[in-house]
Amino acid sequence: MARAAESQPPGAAGPVAGDRAVTTIRDVARAAGVGVGTVSRVLSGGARGAPATRARVEAAMAQLGYRPSATARALSQGRTHTLEVVVPLVTHHVYVEVLRGIETALADTDYAVVIRTVERAAARDRAFAALGQGGRADGVLVVSLAPTPELLERIAAARLPTVLVDAAHPDLPSVSVDHAAATAEAIRFLRDLGHDRIALVDEPGDHFAPAFAAERRRGFRMALGEANLAPRADYEIVTAGGPEGGVEAAAALLALPDPPTAVVVGSDTQAVGLLQEARRRGRHVPRDLSVVGYGDIEMSRHIGLTTVRVPVRELGRRGVEVLLAELAGSTEPAQIRLPTELMVRKTAGPSRGVEASRRRDGGA
Amino acid sequence: MARAAESQPPGAAGPVAGDRAVTTIRDVARAAGVGVGTVSRVLSGGARGAPATRARVEAAMAQLGYRPSATARALSQGRTHTLEVVVPLVTHHVYVEVLRGIETALADTDYAVVIRTVERAAARDRAFAALGQGGRADGVLVVSLAPTPELLERIAAARLPTVLVDAAHPDLPSVSVDHAAATAEAIRFLRDLGHDRIALVDEPGDHFAPAFAAERRRGFRMALGEANLAPRADYEIVTAGGPEGGVEAAAALLALPDPPTAVVVGSDTQAVGLLQEARRRGRHVPRDLSVVGYGDIEMSRHIGLTTVRVPVRELGRRGVEVLLAELAGSTEPAQIRLPTELMVRKTAGPSRGVEASRRRDGGA
DNA sequence: CGCCAACGTGGAACCGGTTCCATTCTGCTC
DNA sequence: GAGCAGAATGGAACCGGTTCCACGTTGGCG
Incomplete structure (x- = not known):
């Protein structure tokens, strides 16, 4: 804020001023006259702090139109708050409904979903190679893909919590149908x-x-x-x-x-x-x-x-549940079979x- | 890396050793006996360098099983290589096919897709509020959503290149159908x-x-x-x-x-x-x-x-094209109308x- | 009135890449 | 053989958050 305000006429420094640069936590700290640690604490919400300080920080954030960077947060926390869903690229009732189930289950959390589709014929290797690539996601849902040795190896290499949906394998947690x-x-x-x-x-x-x-x-x-x-x-x-x-x-x-x-x-x-x-x-x-x-x-x-x-929608819903449980530290790998009717x-x-x-x- | 390497017996540092910590670019640099800058240059591929050095670095990466962190790259480059797709949470032929078109268009790029669904009745505000939230994506495709003032305001606030798909508005680039x-x-x-x-x-x-x-x-x-x-x-x-x-x-x-x-x-x-x-x-x-x-x-x-x-699939395909063009710096906002048959x-x-x-x- | 615990706070270090600058090295010309 | 352009390279600073440690302040209790 100091920088921005000093280099601009005072009037132009409104919340939606046309300045290109993003406002960072340090700008907010400066504007509120506090340290970055304090701003971070206000951001994360839970932690306590003097109500007056908190209010000042919140005012500064609002005034600057501050939006925290998910990327920076992900880097420092080591968690992306993102789940990867690997799904065959086919318009099949099943995949669509499973996706809906996943979305529904995730609606109340702050997780985002990145979709990775696997084309049937082509570029199979590339698709698998990218699986769980360098910390883009915290966990992976693999939907309706047969657990081939190739895929299992990829999953192991990615070192990410993974749940099979509409498929099963003894080594991995899964939600499936018989x-x-x-x-x-x-x-x-x-x-x-x-x-x-x-x-x-x-x-x-x-x-x-x-x-x-x-x-x-x-x-x-x-x-x-x-x-x-x-x-x-x-x-x-x-x-x-x-x-x-x-x-x-x-x-x-x-x-x-x-x-x-x-x-x-x-x-x-x-x-x-x-x-x-x-x-x-x-x-x-x-x-x-x-x-x-x-x-x-x-x-x-x-x-x-x-x-x-x-129960396709249910497959997605339960898959998310199992994955989130695993992320939360649950130890035993769930192998869930859903009944058909x-x-x-x-x-x-x-x-x-x-x-x-x-x-x-x-x-x- | 200094810490990790020094505190472990040299032999234990194999490619798939059970060490929890991820191998970073600094580990690779040390293993190859070069600086981090050199490793980064090898990573980004394009830049030249001595073939011998390059080979040594690549060997080190392979040997350590190194996978670069997409998050760190996103933070330092300021680009996430991710596109956000906002789509109504309804199993409708249209949305599914548009998604397929998007996936197809993105198959040859290294962009990932994060899906954000908008439920019809509930939590509308939350869904819109999260739109293009703090640098999770480089651009946004808004599919089959009427450009209400509310949505337009959100788009403006997100300050991200946005393309409307199956909708149109004079202020925004779009790919639509009459x-x-x-x-x-x-x-x-x-x-x-x-x-x-x-x-x-x-x-x-x-x-x-x-x-x-x-x-x-x-x-x-x-x-x-x-x-x-x-x-x-x-x-x-x-x-x-x-x-x-x-x-x-x-x-x-x-x-x-x-x-x-x-x-x-x-x-x-x-x-x-x-x-x-x-x-x-x-x-x-x-x-x-x-x-x-x-x-x-x-x-x-x-x-x-x-x-x-x-032409639903086409809507998605062209939407991606327009968005990528915009990301690449194209100036004039395309307003594309696709013919029906x-x-x-x-x-x-x-x-x-x-x-x-x-x-x-x-x-x- | 003095002591100490508890709290609030500032800020450095860090996450793992990229980038840029300064330095070294190479090989060529004169 | 000296000088120099250009390439190759090392590494510090930085991206924007979080975390943790050290410090100052406050207030309660003896």
Whole structure:
């Protein structure tokens, strides 16, 4: 203030004067006639001090339009008050909702979020290399990325508290969902409705997120085994994501000599396409074909799709909780499994075989 | 480093030794037997220097596992290499795609992105107050937020280069879309198909993003005026977003004594619900009712929805370009308008009146 | 009235980089 | 061989906060 005020006409030194230079804590100290330590103490709030001094400092801050530098604070404290979120660069319901969950959980804290996206095909190394790069963040949330050795090594190298979200690994804290169990539940549900020709349609796994489709397939086969149904290669379709993939899958399955009576689909968007193509081919859902989706996107409720609800927002929320706990010094690494829920709506019903036999049996 | 190195046995200073302390530039300098200035020069890459020295420094960095501190660099350079993106906390196609565009544009740079979400109802002040807070970022992208006086004041106070994305204001650089013109184009398209009973269904504006629905309404009325059609209050429906809102709107419009023959809908998700409800009520689309959506989400192509394509990803990409140009010292504030495109698919067709008259005329 | 604890305070040192200036070194010309 | 330009280099000062130590002041108690 002394400097600024001396070198300018007094009138020009208002709070929003056009001077380019940022006002620092030393300017404030000077203006308030105190030491920098005192200003810092006022800033950090908690510490006590003489009310009169405090008031003088606050007045000076307001008058100068002082805004403390987050960078300087980060450097001296050794904490950035920032969390890094690593997420695949794909417009997928899941990632968006997880982000929302993270944001919600962070709304009441003073943490900022830096997003680092990992493109699928390209520049994988660069993306991983930058992970937790030189103290930009205090901790990292890794979302929906398979814990490959490569990634684990990166995490170790970054020496930062890290939580896996929608993925799990014995060495790291995580918040995840059991996709195998969820799929198995869907199969059992269809099995209980009398279906014995059940197919699985899913997206291809890729290098980054291979785990989910594979896990679902594992759950699928496991449940078939429990039900004494033999797995059939032609009942396992891997196809593109989105409605188009669903259309293709429906075409392939319904062209079989003995088409399935029920299908579990690895994503709701695929399920939409599959439903449409099945209807176009004259199949009534659920009379001729039962369909169970995966994910429970907004559209699903609207079109009455029976599907597996994955608590995506919750994944983000809990991920933040675990990470913050770890930052606060919590020792035991939490491994949280969130439950899924089968949303029973209108696209899955009793197998015709069952209805027929029931009818033969005289109803009931 | 002096302290650390001196207080430990020489052997313990391996690359991955368990020492908690980060290795700093001074450690590297000592290990390489050079000064800190030299190490800094090697780091910044561009500057020349003796190849031998450079090699020694690089070896030392590798051997110590040195990772420069982004925070320290930011403090001394006065640039954070970080961009702040302010975005409404809503899962809306638009924001997600804009984010992807931003990420794509930034992939080749060394900029990081910090996301700040603005919740609709709550804590508005806090969200704005934190905008561009004390040098966390070098520049700000404000996405889909109406430039209220409150927001503008915040932007001015932050003294940071700022670009509006999907919004515009004379005082600030922006990358936007002309929603009024886009809507007017849709109306003209329907008008050319012979429709003269055209309705508008849209979402309610709120405090943050009021502009879009209002702009569309303006375009709607303007185009009606050009076509010498009188605006009718019962042909303008404001209802909830999502398919449910579309269902409601369809119910209201189709219950009118003289229902519209064509509807322009402010969002594709609403259009989905509207289509479904119209069909449920026995209307054939497009024979009995033409529907034009807005946004062109993935699902729209699949269901054949005629809709206005908004170049959302492009909005993000160009926003980044403008901001980076400004950071690089570009002077003139760019005001970029991106064109929309009417995607003609299967939900809009000639009005029955026109067809009938054509038939009377003997085809052609 | 004197002593000492507790409090309030100023300011140097520090966080880990960058930058710039002064110094040394190199290699070339005359 | 001396002189000098230019490059390479070392290191102090600095970015803007926090922290901690030392000091001065106050007030309570014996």
